[in-house]
Amino acid sequence: MTDQVLSQALIEEATKKSGLIWVRGDGPSRPLWHVWHEGAAHVVGDCPGEQPLPRLVSGTTAEVTVRSKDKGGRLISWTAAVSELEPHSEAWESVVAELKGKRLNAPDAEQMTERWARECRVLRLEPKDAITSLPDGSLAAAPLPTPATTRHAVPAALPRLLLARKKKRAQK
Incomplete structure (x- = not known):
């Protein structure tokens, strides 16, 4: 019983403090x-x-x-029971009031909750059982192929230009 209470407390505290969670369905x-x-x-x-x-x-x-807010590394992993909240229900209203306070740069802050009721889904992810083991590996996805690049050969004239600047500064 004590382990379950400690697990729930750890899940809650880590998730509260993290601004971002990774969710896999x-x-x-x-x-x-x-x-x-x-x-x-x-x-x-x-x-x-x-x-x-x-x-x-x-x-x-x-x-x-759940990731660490300061270092960004994985802290804890847990299984959640998923439920979708019905728009304008009592639970939905109390959650949306909290979500609205954390939503940054909303283009329609005044009508945001009505738009969420019409067009969006509000999901509740409730911890189920206990903590699961952290996944192995980096879980990083390979970057998509692109013609854009930031690595080019150094222009042939660059070393001479830099050397010329140093000579001018030394003469002054």
């Missing part, structure tokens, strides 16, 4: 901003102007990985 993990409210992480998204959510359906589970 049916598909790749996605970084999501969230709020911790009444024993669960809550996220909003899947609509224009908001974060894309991973494929999550009510009644399923998701894997949540």
Whole structure:
């Protein structure tokens, strides 16, 4: 019993302090901003102007990985029971009030909650059971191929130009 209470406290404290969590449902993990409210992480998204959510359906589970706010490394990983909140329900209203306070740079701050009710999904990610082991490896995705590059050979004239500047400074 004590281990479960400590696990829940660790999940809550780590998730509250992290501004970003990684959530994996049916598909790749996605970084999501969230709020911790009444024993669960809550996220909003899947609509224009908001974060894309991973494929999550009510009644399923998701894997949540919490990162350190200061160092960015993985702190803890836990399994969450997923449920979608019904727009304008009592639970939805209390969560959206919290989410609205953390939403940065909203283009429509006055009508944001109505837009969320019409177009977005608000999900509750409630810790289930206990802490899971952290995934192995970096989990970094390979960058997409692109013709853009930042590495080029040093121009042939550059060493002479830099040397000429140093000579001028030395003569002064």
